[in-house]
Amino acid sequence: MRDVAKAANVSQSTVSRILSPLSSKSKVPISEETKGKVLAVVKELGYQPNQYARSLRGQKNHVIGMLIADISNPFYHPMVRAVQDVASQYHYGVMIANSDHLYEKEMLFCESLLRRPVDGAIMIPYHLTDDDLQDLKARTGMAISAVGNHVQHPEVDVIYADDTKASYEAVQWLIEKRGHERIAMICASHKFPVITRRYGAFQLAMQDAGLSVPPEYVVEGDWSVESGRRAIASLLALPKPPTAVFAASDTIAIGALAAAEEMNYRVPEDIAIIGFDDIPAASWVRPQLTTIAQYPGEMGTLLATALFERIRGEYNGPSRRFEVPCRFFERGSA
Amino acid sequence: MRDVAKAANVSQSTVSRILSPLSSKSKVPISEETKGKVLAVVKELGYQPNQYARSLRGQKNHVIGMLIADISNPFYHPMVRAVQDVASQYHYGVMIANSDHLYEKEMLFCESLLRRPVDGAIMIPYHLTDDDLQDLKARTGMAISAVGNHVQHPEVDVIYADDTKASYEAVQWLIEKRGHERIAMICASHKFPVITRRYGAFQLAMQDAGLSVPPEYVVEGDWSVESGRRAIASLLALPKPPTAVFAASDTIAIGALAAAEEMNYRVPEDIAIIGFDDIPAASWVRPQLTTIAQYPGEMGTLLATALFERIRGEYNGPSRRFEVPCRFFERGSA
DNA sequence: CTGAAAGCGCTTACAG
DNA sequence: CTGAAAGCGCTTACAG
Numbered sequence: 001m002r003d004v005a006k007a008a009n010v011s012q013s014t015v016s017r018i019l020s021p022l023s024s025k026s027k028v029p030i031s032e033e034t035k036g037k038v039l040a041v042v043k044e045l046g047y048q049p050n051q052y053a054r055s056l057r058g059q060k061n062h063v064i065g066m067l068i069a070d071i072s073n074p075f076y077h078p079m080v081r082a083v084q085d086v087a088s089q090y091h092y093g094v095m096i097a098n099s100d101h102l103y104e105k106e107m108l109f110c111e112s113l114l115r116r117p118v119d120g121a122i123m124i125p126y127h128l129t130d131d132d133l134q135d136l137k138a139r140t141g142m143a144i145s146a147v148g149n150h151v152q153h154p155e156v157d158v159i160y161a162d163d164t165k166a167s168y169e170a171v172q173w174l175i176e177k178r179g180h181e182r183i184a185m186i187c188a189s190h191k192f193p194v195i196t197r198r199y200g201a202f203q204l205a206m207q208d209a210g211l212s213v214p215p216e217y218v219v220e221g222d223w224s225v226e227s228g229r230r231a232i233a234s235l236l237a238l239p240k241p242p243t244a245v246f247a248a249s250d251t252i253a254i255g256a257l258a259a260a261e262e263m264n265y266r267v268p269e270d271i272a273i274i275g276f277d278d279i280p281a282a283s284w285v286r287p288q289l290t291t292i293a294q295y296p297g298e299m300g301t302l303l304a305t306a307l308f309e310r311i312r313g314e315y316n317g318p319s320r321r322f323e324v325p326c327r328f329f330e331r332g333s334a
Numbered sequence: 335m336r337d338v339a340k341a342a343n344v345s346q347s348t349v350s351r352i353l354s355p356l357s358s359k360s361k362v363p364i365s366e367e368t369k370g371k372v373l374a375v376v377k378e379l380g381y382q383p384n385q386y387a388r389s390l391r392g393q394k395n396h397v398i399g400m401l402i403a404d405i406s407n408p409f410y411h412p413m414v415r416a417v418q419d420v421a422s423q424y425h426y427g428v429m430i431a432n433s434d435h436l437y438e439k440e441m442l443f444c445e446s447l448l449r450r451p452v453d454g455a456i457m458i459p460y461h462l463t464d465d466d467l468q469d470l471k472a473r474t475g476m477a478i479s480a481v482g483n484h485v486q487h488p489e490v491d492v493i494y495a496d497d498t499k500a501s502y503e504a505v506q507w508l509i510e511k512r513g514h515e516r517i518a519m520i521c522a523s524h525k526f527p528v529i530t531r532r533y534g535a536f537q538l539a540m541q542d543a544g545l546s547v548p549p550e551y552v553v554e555g556d557w558s559v560e561s562g563r564r565a566i567a568s569l570l571a572l573p574k575p576p577t578a579v580f581a582a583s584d585t586i587a588i589g590a591l592a593a594a595e596e597m598n599y600r601v602p603e604d605i606a607i608i609g610f611d612d613i614p615a616a617s618w619v620r621p622q623l624t625t626i627a628q629y630p631g632e633m634g635t636l637l638a639t640a641l642f643e644r645i646r647g648e649y650n651g652p653s654r655r656f657e658v659p660c661r662f663f664e665r666g667s668a
Numbered sequence: 669c670t671g672a673a674a675g676c677g678c679t680t681a682c683a684g
Numbered sequence: 685c686t687g688a689a690a691g692c693g694c695t696t697a698c699a700g
Contacts, residue, residue, distance in 0.1 A: 013679080016678070016680085051678095053677035053679090
């Protein structure tokens with residue numbers, strides 16, 4: 001910048017004002033002549049301002065952080081893409097971290113934000129509490145948007161899918177429209193709020209229909225395809241196996257589907273399978289997966305839009321909550 | 335840091351030396367007593383050094399950049415994960431950008447590295463030339479690892495799959511083991527070096543077998559599932575349709591498979607399909623995809639390892655080239 | 669073994 | 685409309 005100033009015969013202050021016209025709220029006017037001269041020199045030298053110096057001195061970092069569970073899970077892609085797309089509109093970078101569903105890694109992410117401040121963070125917390133978020137906000141002042149109805153912080157914007165209702169209705173559909181009575185559920189850890197919701201809805205639907213769920217019908221794994229394979233194998237090995245399975249995610253359901261087929265069970269005749277998410281592969285497998293669609297792309301856009309409204313000072317009131325409805329897709333697997 | 339220094343009754347210099355013992359190559363010794371005192375204060379105050387200030391003053395930024403084509407393509411996930419995992423071992427952050435296979439966005443990524451310097455970059459360039467990389471290196475001095483045999487810069491480490499050979503052999507297999515004579519190829523843009531290689535190998539294998547490829551047997555789309563659907567439809571509508579198709583990626587092949595089935599063609603009896611990549615979904619679809627596996631996880635590890643060797647000064651010689659062999663998987667679709 | 673001081677590259681009151 | 689100067693939070697010669 002000094003070189004630019006020298007070459008253009010103006011002060012650094014002037015160069016700075018021309019290059020960051022938005023940040024100076026006091027809106028200092030600059031003559032068109034000086035402006036043209038400086039811009040020409042900038043172009044000629046190919047000068048790019050150092051963003052770290054700006055971060056250090058100014059109030060904006062021009063980066064946001066994003067915490068997801070696992071970049072390999074297709075469910076997150078549209079969300080990540082949507083966030084990246086909104087961010088790049090504002091010329092913001094996005095730092096992405098995976099938590100692998102581990103509290104420890106979620107905390108590491110928060111710590112990294114202390115060392116490398118960002119203007120805002122988008123989180124999909126599986127363990128982080130409202131207190132943890134409060135701590136982060138108190139120490140950094142950053143804007144936060146999060147996914148999940150369990151997040152209740154008064155200043156964190158929340159986007160959530162109504163998965164409780166969707167799960168209830170799917171199980172109800174299995175019972176009423178398909179006549180199933182022996183229904184199992186393949187979950188991930190019950191420590192996750194999302195599992196609490198979906199599993200709770202499953203139990204409630206069964207209970208409301210007067211159906212009982214033997215404990216061995218509830219299998220706890222992780223979110224992987226492999227976990228789905230293992231779970232269905234144990235379920236089908238039961239003396240009285242279920243006739244239908246509600247899986248907490250499509251990845252789990254796809255594993256279950258593949259393993260059931262390999263064990264020579266017909267889907268949905270011998271065992272019906274319902275997934276959750278409607279990832280692209282849900283329509284690639286055969287039979288196609290009956291599943292509950294979430295709209296991660298839309299969620300990502302809402303998340304990023306809300307975040308940037310706060311970052312840009314266009315909104316700074318209390319927490320806003322957006323519900324993104326789920327949608328049931330009846331396909332071939334149930 | 336000033337607060338820490340004050341509270342511990344030492345100078346800022348001392349605090350800095352204790353917190354960044356590696357960076358001071360002159361290896362100034364510190365008394366254990368002072369060290370303990372300072373560390374205690376750091377812990378008590380929950381102090382975290384500001385990484386931007388470090389970047390500005392020191393020589394390390396503790397971030398790397400990663401340019402991929404599209405985070406939605408499963409092929410990149412193991413690569414991204416591997417890179418993230420190696421990076422976090424060294425306490426490095428990773429900034430990820432999507433190029434969407436656009437030169438313009440690849441250049442934008444390079445520009446962003448000028449504004450927000452990183453210690454190294456991992457790239458999967460579809461358009462960027464060696465000159466572009468040279469430009470970036472000259473202006474920033476950063477270390478670079480890249481994917482693709484077409485990258486020939488003398489100081490950029492390159493990881494590449496031998497997709498030319500693998501493609502040739504797959505087409506040869508289609509001809510010799512399966513007796514196909516009318517074979518089509520679904521490509522992405524021929525501007526991509528990767529397509530040049532795979533398409534060139536396809537043509538060569540056909541030629542070596544004395545088989546001709548009518549121009550309408552070469553369909554150019556993009557990398558999407560949708561593109562595979564469109565391509566197979568146009569191919570099957572031909573007066574003399576092909577009996578086998580070599581797709582440039584699994585995403586394309588999966589689209590082709592689904593569309594062919596919907597049009598009531600049997601795979602592989604009516605139309606055989608071979609993909610490329612062996613993404614997880616290749617084993618989820620029915621019939622399972624016959625495909626050429628690449629090992630993106632391994633590639634990611636090599637990429638990141640080579641990069642960090644340069645970043646950490648453990649290596650600074652000329653370009654190293656690692657070939658990661660492909661592997662053919664005969665499954666159900668061909 | 670420790671400290672005082674300069675400076676990384678910017679932005680922003682303050683002064684004119 | 686423009687400039688001189690201070691300072692963001694660190695690291696690193698330099699001096700002791």
